[in-house]
Amino acid sequence: MYKAADLKKGLKVEIDDEPYVIVGFEFSKPGKGQALYRCRMKNMINGNQMDRTYRSGDSFKPAALEERTMQYLFHDGTFYTFMDSKTYEQVHLTDDQVGEGKNFLIDNLEAEILMWQERPIGITLPNFVNLRITKTEPAARGDTTSNVTKLVTVETGYSLQGPAFLEEGELIAVDTRTGDYGTRVKG
Amino acid sequence: MDDVRTSRQRRRGRKENLKIRARLLQSVRVFFIERGFLEVETPVRIPAPAPEAHIDPVRSGQWCLHPSPELCMKRLVASGFEKIFQISRVFREGERGSNHLPEFTMLEWYRAGEDYCALMSDCEALLAHLGGELLDQPVLEYGGVSARLDGGTERVTVGEAFRRHAGRSLNEIIAENSFEEVLTEAVEPRLGHPLPTLLHDYPIELGSLARAKSSDPKLAERVELYVAGIELGNGFSELVDAHEQRKRFEAEIELKRARGVEWNPMPEKFLTDLPHMPECAGMALGLDRLAMLFTGAETIDEVSAFTPEEL
Numbered sequence: 170m171y172k173a174a175d176l177k178k179g180l181k182v183e184i185d186d187e188p189y190v191i192v193g194f195e196f197s198k199p200g201k202g203q204a205l206y207r208c209r210m211k212n213m214i215n216g217n218q219m220d221r222t223y224r225s226g227d228s229f230k231p232a233a234l235e236e237r238t239m240q241y242l243f244h245d246g247t248f249y250t251f252m253d254s255k256t257y258e259q260v261h262l263t264d265d266q267v268g269e270g271k272n273f274l275i276d277n278l279e280a281e282i283l284m285w286q287e288r289p290i291g292i293t294l295p296n297f298v299n300l301r302i303t304k305t306e307p308a309a310r311g312d313t314t315s316n317v318t319k320l321v322t323v324e325t326g327y328s329l330q331g332p333a334f335l336e337e338g339e340l341i342a343v344d345t346r347t348g349d350y351g352t353r354v355k356g
Numbered sequence: 357m358d359d360v361r362t363s364r365q366r367r368r369g370r371k372e373n374l375k376i377r378a379r380l381l382q383s384v385r386v387f388f389i390e391r392g393f394l395e396v397e398t399p400v401r402i403p404a405p406a407p408e409a410h411i412d413p414v415r416s417g418q419w420c421l422h423p424s425p426e427l428c429m430k431r432l433v434a435s436g437f438e439k440i441f442q443i444s445r446v447f448r449e450g451e452r453g454s455n456h457l458p459e460f461t462m463l464e465w466y467r468a469g470e471d472y473c474a475l476m477s478d479c480e481a482l483l484a485h486l487g488g489e490l491l492d493q494p495v496l497e498y499g500g501v502s503a504r505l506d507g508g509t510e511r512v513t514v515g516e517a518f519r520r521h522a523g524r525s526l527n528e529i530i531a532e533n534s535f536e537e538v539l540t541e542a543v544e545p546r547l548g549h550p551l552p553t554l555l556h557d558y559p560i561e562l563g564s565l566a567r568a569k570s571s572d573p574k575l576a577e578r579v580e581l582y583v584a585g586i587e588l589g590n591g592f593s594e595l596v597d598a599h600e601q602r603k604r605f606e607a608e609i610e611l612k613r614a615r616g617v618e619w620n621p622m623p624e625k626f627l628t629d630l631p632h633m634p635e636c637a638g639m640a641l642g643l644d645r646l647a648m649l650f651t652g653a654e655t656i657d658e659v660s661a662f663t664p665e666e667l
Binding site: 174195196197198199200201202203204205222224225226 | 408409410411450451452453454455456535536537539540544562563564580587590615
């Protein structure tokens with residue numbers, strides 16, 4: 170169990186049988202009075218936020234979350250299906266749960282699936298994913314300035330700005346946290 | 357917290373704030389010295405603090421670091437010191453927030469032969485003095501409100517403030533055990549502007565070292581100073597009845613035990629000296645928060661040379 174004094178941003182606790190992450194936290198203590206712990210909590214299943222104020226005697230159950238490494242299999246138009254390569258168990262995530270992650274999902278990509286009571290509720294991708302360029306303008310000849318960028322489209326259909334020297338068919342590492350170009354990858 | 361600057365860079369950025377903080381400390385000293393107060397220093401490490409339900413001392417061996425210099429200063433008053441002040445570092449376990457540090461700087465002063473009305477006048481004069489010394493215009497702009505420092509103070513009872521700002525009676529709020537929540541959410545943000553506020557006459561159970569009002573024993577002669585929504589200080593007409601004081605300490609210790617706090621020594625030497633203490637009044641004021649007001653700092657970190665996290 171957590172005590173009120175353990176509350177801080179990022180802590181994951183269970184409230185009313187649902188997992189919450191603390192996204193805002195403020196300690197206050199009116200003179201000689203009891204300490205108050207004001208929290209803005211985000212429901213980890215539906216994203217709804219709520220504000221709650223706790224006192225020093227309150228205690229909290231840690232949210233029993235589990236991360237499992239799974240491989241991306243396919244998208245059937247409604248769900249993104251992932252598989253645990255050890256148990257062959259499959260789970261299905263919605264568009265909302267995958268969010269911007271859809272830009273980086275290629276077959277067999279390994280991702281961390283966040284599980285709550287055997288239900289998938291979120292996904293964490295590797296920080297960098299290697300994606301092949303499927304479309305871009307040819308490299309501009311003679312232009313050696315390094316700050317010139319151009320639009321490149323990768324195999325998932327995602328488009329981003331990259332350096333002018335990139336060519337179709339090349340593999341690039343893309344930062345899944347920002348969606349930005351990282352480096353060119355050999356191979 | 358979300359920025360990645362090093363703490364060295366942060367300290368460089370705080371240089372202007374630390375200069376203002378230094379001037380503030382110097383001006384506070386001048387204020388009290390000019391009014392005939394003697395500056396004293398009492399030990400930081402003590403065997404027993406005043407038992408208070410919601411203040412946890414930081415342990416130091418078998419003793420603790422003082423959460424306030426209150427007991428030693430009162431023992432000085434009991435020995436014949438009439439007007440004393442102290443600026444000291446004080447320590448409170450588990451207090452950390454944008455307005456809280458577990459170690460901070462407290463100004464505390466005592467006046468023999470006076471009651472909390474004298475403290476209110478002191479607060480008013482101190483703020484006017486600091487405004488004159490540190491500001492071009494004696495008006496503090498803070499958190500979207502402004503507080504005029506040379507125009508006197510708003511004086512309001514706790515009961516009236518709750519009626520006015522929360523629209524509810526104090527008794528009702530105490531009965532539902534939500535005093536702190538209503539105070540911090542509905543009342544405090546409305547205090548201390550356009551003039552500093554002196555909030556006074558607390559329910560007796562919220563003033564364990566304060567004297568009861570002779571006109572209404574359910575109220576304590578306790579006062580809190582607010583400027584621009586920030587709580588700055590707390591003062592009492594001091595309780596001088598040693599028997600009553602011991603009973604109240606025992607009640608506070610019971611509350612601490614109920615919270616699971618095991619180390620609750622009784623400050624016996626203080627209780628022995630208390631019958632010799634004349635009628636007096638004392639006030640404690642947080643200088644870090646005062647520095648926040650004068651620098652416009654949003655957090656107490658910005659007026660501190662080091663925060664605990666940077667050590």
